[in-house]
Amino acid sequence: MIRIILLVLSSLIYTQITAQDDNLFNVNTIPLELRIKSNAVVRSDYTHINVIDYDKFVFTNKRIITVLNKEGDYKIGAFQHYDDNIKIQDLEVRIYNSLGKEIKKIKKNEFKDVSAVPGGTLYSDSRVKYLEYTPINYPYTVLFETEVVYNSTAFIPSWRPIEGFYISTENAEYKISNSSDISVKVKTSNFKDYNIKRLSEYHFIAKNLKSIEPESFSPDFSTYAPFLKAALTKFEMEGVKGVNNNWVDFGLWMNNNLINGTQELPQNVKNTIKQLTATANTDMEKAKIVYEYMQNKTRYVSVQVGIGGWKPMDAEDVDKLAYGDCKALTNYTQALLKEVGVTSYYTIIYGDNKLLDIDKYFSATQG
Template sequence: MSRFYASLAALLLAGGSAVAGGSTPSYPVAALPAALRENAHAVIRNQEQTLVVKSASRSVETVRRAVTILDEAGAEWATLTVYYDQLNSVSYLRGTVYNAAGQAYLQLRPANVRDYGLSDGFSLASDGRGRIADLRQPTYPYTVEYEYEVVSNNLLFYPAWHPQPEEQLAVEKASFRVLTPTELPLRFQEQHLPAGVTAQHTLQGTTDVYQWQLQNLAALEEEPDAPPMHLLTPAVLTAPSNFEVQGHRGAATSWQTLGQWSYELNAGRDELPAAVKTKIAALVQGEPDERARIRKVYEFLQANTRYISIQLGIGGWQTFPAATVAATGYGDCKALTNYCKALLQAADVTAYCALVRADAPDIRTEFPSTQFNHVVLCVPLTKAAKADTVWLECTSQTNAFNYMGSFTGNRHALLITPAGGKLVRTPRYGMAENRQERRADVYLDAQGNATATIRTLRTGLEQEYANALLHNLSAVEQKNKIADRLPLSGFTITKFNLASGVATPIPTMVETLGLTVPNLAPPSGKRVFLTPNLLSRSSSLPAAVGERQADIWLDNAFVHSDTIRIHVPAGLKPESLPAPVKLTTAFGTYTSQVQTLPDGTLQYVRQLRMPQTRFARTEYAAYVEFRRKISAADKSQLVFVKTES
């Protein structure tokens, strides 16, 4: 599996030495076209990326990148981290700073490049490291040029070319070259390349040469509810046809062959000690239900293991033996998943490891390649009355049984079977699963102050934030985090409780609050005004500036329901109630209304239903109008008038 590099705590300033002037200017800022400065914090003046495949087990990648930093917001482009490990070595790393006129005046010296272990805080062993250079300057604009080379003995991964990976970054010129022996054909996929830009393929003896070049890409700005920027900008993805990692040969020409390599790499590493087999047999003895046996084994795993990342050479993809996990009680995602698979086997249940890209957009299913960073367990129910599948996240001591959530749900995974790899879908979570149901009682006094009791039930993806608070923070910290998210001012929390809800197929969380809210309904002369939508107000969206560029991705399906009962004191009576609102669109549906109950209590009921949908960019104006109407309805007010005493 690919290594997980956690964000570094801080970048370190690298010292330098002065460079004599007088040479021909390089990258003068005055030469930048005005169109490339517009909306840009930095401009890539030139980037040359070259991959030379020497064999199925060795490659050399060189990168030369010059970036003009226009202002402080673009300063990150003056820094660079080059990653390496046991299978990848850095041959050299050089850097030069040029002033606005294009004169070199500072060079990065090797002694000033800091070398760091990329520990993520929960790794027992990792050979991942980074060489970190930082040539940020106090005066803008300036240009930083870096050059480096990485020699790799791990050809499971080929580099991708993303010449414009972020917003507000323009590109003057960029190129990408791949040289590979004809017996190791390059596999590639082009994405969003400008018109006329495509692979230029030539043959130099027994070497295939591919080259892409582009220039003058204006800076882009992220748009609301758009796909991630890296899915919208030019890119070339590359992958091997055949590869070798520390003597283990494989092919990436299909999902089947890629999965076959992983299966063979880990074959025979699921043997358990006899004592553990006996313990599992006793655990499930007398339990005829297959799902119940799986649950018992999963709970045994959670109670007796913990996650620790281990990334050393081929160990990034080859699991620790199950017997090792049984002895130590820890392992990484591969080891814990393999261990759970072995435990289930001892319980007479067949399961399969599945590679998945966690906490990121789904893989490119049409381009077989190593796009994964995590392993989960897939358990087809073969003996149940109804065909079904159980999915297990084996690295968490608190994850709900058969729940993948936002981390690994709603995407594709590569099932690793004796016959090779097979793409399957992980569980999908839509409106039926992702719910927030809130009920509140608000008690007003004649001065417009209020107390409130609120109970919020959250399920599926909607409960994940609260679930994380419950399992990672103290009660005081939980309360503070919840308070930060309340759209009220001047309130005091008088009661707070956060707890897991009743066990269901989808995890639930229940939040209970008591509040005092001074001046919730501010008086104005004889009238008192109250916004009945206490906690679920939606914001509107900005209209597109110019023509919308990206399609609309609404990937978070949910249902939000609110029922707010407003208890009105003597001396106030309703004068004006908001009109009912009902919106039915392809984007979603919205309803809200206020009714007077027989006892005089006012009841506000609101529901917003948003499916997982995608729309063409031409629909953005209609989507903005839908959101505007929701925002307006959420702000509507009740008007009370003071009666004579």
């Protein structure tokens, strides 16, 4: 009898959840205030991160988004990066018409699969699977579900309850479960001005967030929109174990594990750079000579494989091959500066057309 009751309750719960999802596929159930100045509406977005150990976490995401017009097509977000340390376990999309009727199903092996690197990169093991879909009519709704196992844990997925301009959010949820003995750090920004609740230390929920319209001369979106970032205090980056209690720990780890031992130069190069700077009177003059030497000798070529995405090539190899990426050329330049007695600092920055600061109050892999 008890078993029968449990089965009935389970059936009722499943039916209720299914009915709730079906309700979200119908465009007519979108609240009017979320349609205003919106090209798309996130009906539901559930993100769950299960931390297994310092070198493993499982990421799951179930996302329902309604695209209202052509401008909203790029808001779908149905893609997933992967490499040798990021394994996609599940990936599926279902498309629904405006009334909530399923019209298409796309399985994992039907996603487009391409290299996830820009021009100038010689080789990288980073790839991305993404949805390529041409809608027949607007509006339409997309259900995107994925499960991914990460064996490199330097980057914990962040959370933006409002994902950008002209997109509203009906329901969004972010949760971290930690079954390891590793501490998790979380920092939230700009939550107080929005309908976002903290249910527990690592569990947040947002409801009915209206879209934001860009304004002339306004600061960058990231400075005032709600944002959450997370990091492990112990992590693994492509096979290299790291410590991240604070910026001192993180800086020492980077210097000792990624930079140390990479700045040896051939003797002839040491002699050449000393001769070129022999008549320079100031460190600034020496730095200009070193920079011009590096520019004339090398070119930009990127190789992003494994820890090579963060660990620079040896300065000796850069000199021999006459190429390197941003970190390799930086490291090579620092080695040259050191040889002529000029103090410099290997520094991580954001390389983009937007001016963004590294958060000095939250140590993590940034930039």
